[in-house]
Amino acid sequence: MGQILTAAVALGLLWSIMVIGVYITYRVLDIADLTVEGSITLGAAICTSMIRAGWSPVVGTALAFGAGMLAGLATGALHTKLKIPALLSGILTMIALWSVNLRVMGSANVSILRMPTLFTFIQRFGVSRYFSWIILGGLLALALVTALYWFFGTELGSAIRATGSNPNMVRAQGVHTDNMVIIGLMISNGLVALSGALIGQSQSFADIQMGMGSIVIGLASLIVGEVLFGKRGFYMRLLSVALGAIIYRIIIALVMELGMNPNDLKLFTALTVAAALSVPYLSAAVRVKRKPAGAARV
Amino acid sequence: MCDLLQIKGLAKTFNRGTPNEKSALANINLVVDDGDFITMIGGNGAGKSTLLNCVAGVYPPDAGEIRIDEVNVTRWSEYRRAVYLGRVFQDPMMGTAADMTIKENLALARRRGQRRTLRWGVTAGEHEKYREMLGELELGLESRLTGKVGLLSGGQRQALTLLMAILKTPKLLLLDEHTAALDPKTADKVLDLTNRFIQADKLTTMMVTHNMRHALQLGNRLLMMHEGRIVVDVRGEDKRRLKVDDLLQLFERASGRQLDNDRMLLS
Numbered sequence: 001m002g003q004i005l006t007a008a009v010a011l012g013l014l015w016s017i018m019v020i021g022v023y024i025t026y027r028v029l030d031i032a033d034l035t036v037e038g039s040i041t042l043g044a045a046i047c048t049s050m051i052r053a054g055w056s057p058v059v060g061t062a063l064a065f066g067a068g069m070l071a072g073l074a075t076g077a078l079h080t081k082l083k084i085p086a087l088l089s090g091i092l093t094m095i096a097l098w099s100v101n102l103r104v105m106g107s108a109n110v111s112i113l114r115m116p117t118l119f120t121f122i123q124r125f126g127v128s129r130y131f132s133w134i135i136l137g138g139l140l141a142l143a144l145v146t147a148l149y150w151f152f153g154t155e156l157g158s159a160i161r162a163t164g165s166n167p168n169m170v171r172a173q174g175v176h177t178d179n180m181v182i183i184g185l186m187i188s189n190g191l192v193a194l195s196g197a198l199i200g201q202s203q204s205f206a207d208i209q210m211g212m213g214s215i216v217i218g219l220a221s222l223i224v225g226e227v228l229f230g231k232r233g234f235y236m237r238l239l240s241v242a243l244g245a246i247i248y249r250i251i252i253a254l255v256m257e258l259g260m261n262p263n264d265l266k267l268f269t270a271l272t273v274a275a276a277l278s279v280p281y282l283s284a285a286v287r288v289k290r291k292p293a294g295a296a297r298v
Numbered sequence: 299m300c301d302l303l304q305i306k307g308l309a310k311t312f313n314r315g316t317p318n319e320k321s322a323l324a325n326i327n328l329v330v331d332d333g334d335f336i337t338m339i340g341g342n343g344a345g346k347s348t349l350l351n352c353v354a355g356v357y358p359p360d361a362g363e364i365r366i367d368e369v370n371v372t373r374w375s376e377y378r379r380a381v382y383l384g385r386v387f388q389d390p391m392m393g394t395a396a397d398m399t400i401k402e403n404l405a406l407a408r409r410r411g412q413r414r415t416l417r418w419g420v421t422a423g424e425h426e427k428y429r430e431m432l433g434e435l436e437l438g439l440e441s442r443l444t445g446k447v448g449l450l451s452g453g454q455r456q457a458l459t460l461l462m463a464i465l466k467t468p469k470l471l472l473l474d475e476h477t478a479a480l481d482p483k484t485a486d487k488v489l490d491l492t493n494r495f496i497q498a499d500k501l502t503t504m505m506v507t508h509n510m511r512h513a514l515q516l517g518n519r520l521l522m523m524h525e526g527r528i529v530v531d532v533r534g535e536d537k538r539r540l541k542v543d544d545l546l547q548l549f550e551r552a553s554g555r556q557l558d559n560d561r562m563l564l565s
Contacts, residue, residue, distance in 0.1 A: 151416075155409060158398075158419035162406055165395035172354075172393070173462075174380030174411035 001257075008253035010130040012246030013137030014198045015221065019245040020144060020238060021191030022218035027237075028152070029164040029184045031079075034090035034215055038097025039071040039189040041211035043196025045104040048112050048206040057118045061197045068193020069186040071097060076182030101208055109207040117201035133202050140198075144191065145238040151187075152234060160184050213266050220269050221245040223276040300368065302502045303330035303353065303470060308362030310348055310526075322348040324526040326362070330470070330504065335496055337513040338506045339545075340523035346506040347388075349523070350472050353504070355379040367469055381411035384463030384501075386456065386476040393459030396448030400439060400458065403447055404428045407462035431461060435491065453484035457491055464495050471496065473505040477512075489516070510542050524553045 018040060025033035043064035050060035071093055078089035102108070122132040151157045162170045163180040170177050192214075200206040225244020231237055252269075256262065308326040313319050323345045330336065338346050352359050353366075355376035364372045366382045387393050394403050405420040425443065432440040435457050439450075447455060456476060463471060473492065477485035493516055496503050507513050513520055520537050522530035522545070529552035532540060 153419050154416045155414040155419050156416055158402055158406060159414045162395040162398060165397040166392070168392050169395055170406070171377045172380055172385045173406050174377050175414060176377045
């Protein structure tokens, strides 16, 4: 049981970086960005392929981040410059990335078993496999939360947040909202690809299908984090969605331990997210119904 | 002083080539002098809001030219023109970011038209300055600087939007029925504030209103629009002598029919 929990926490920390990326689009920009399904695989594909080709894992990871930003740029350009709805723009990039990822990997998967990764650097100091994930994932997540807290407090970051809240107002204040959306999408997908690169290295493996359903996992983690750890302050919010990723992994590990068929996992996650997203509407509907007749006057 | 705003041959038609085609502006020519405070009235669909929105760059015009301070801005997008403009909208939700604090909203407005850099979004000195300014509004907002704007009432939000519009002194202040969504008492208060700000900074202003009393009370110049044209333009002493009855007569003469618009308030 202890081993399972450690693994869940470790995996959750690697995914938490992806969830922070989803938070930036879904909560800050108010866009459901499906690009992530492709960019998480892109990150893993680029990083593992680079390592396989003999490059340093540091270079591979950095390049994965950059490639993710380009994926975000593509979605942002489709959405803001060509006026394609955000959801569809994300889907288009996601589908295009499927081919890109196959090109990058040269086949449907890449194995880097027994090759150096960021984690093997740490394992050299006598740290076990999962703890190397926890150390690197935890440090990186904390550093990113701090960096993003700073960034979204700057003039530029404030303008991006305001764009998600009220683009009309932001334009009236002389900010080019298109660029704000693009920058937000780039940061988000950069983080998602970075997370993908870490996940790929952690399992020494990248697979063309690994991004499938990742947006739902991201949203589930985000909602779990918000429900459990509240929404006080921007720093706490970023931290709580990162923690949400860990809690989500623990929940999954527990239901698997309880004997759930792994094939049902995606159905379980989708239902959880659907339930969580409908809570505000349902609770409002219940409140209206409970009001006695005649009291509904506005 | 020079002409602050020059509009030449401005035309705008919505839904061109469809059954819903509507000519909103038809060959508008207008020169606004520096320091003018113009009130604008007219029935629904007269083109008042469309004119303001064309000046602000929300809609690209079909024809014509717009110059602000001698600069031709006809092809400029909305965000670029913001350098010159302070704007308050009819909908109190539209002028502020609800998810952000009062302080953050003010800080965004103070940097209107400037490049957004990686400097901190609200500097330490700004906090005290904003507190003082909010105190002058007498709405109790000075103690809520770090509160979310979404929690404010419509009147408070509109007063805040007004403050944001003038925080960085605009060349031209555009007010698009900014008191129409408020209850009469709040509307009067916001209007009072508007007048105070405009007089204090001698702001060149275009204010659309549905309230004839307000249109007559305020400003040094009055425009009446009808079917996409400016049909009445009175200023100075002539405007000061104008009464509601005169306005109704002017409208009838200009449009050839009785004023039948119930949204135009006579009180």
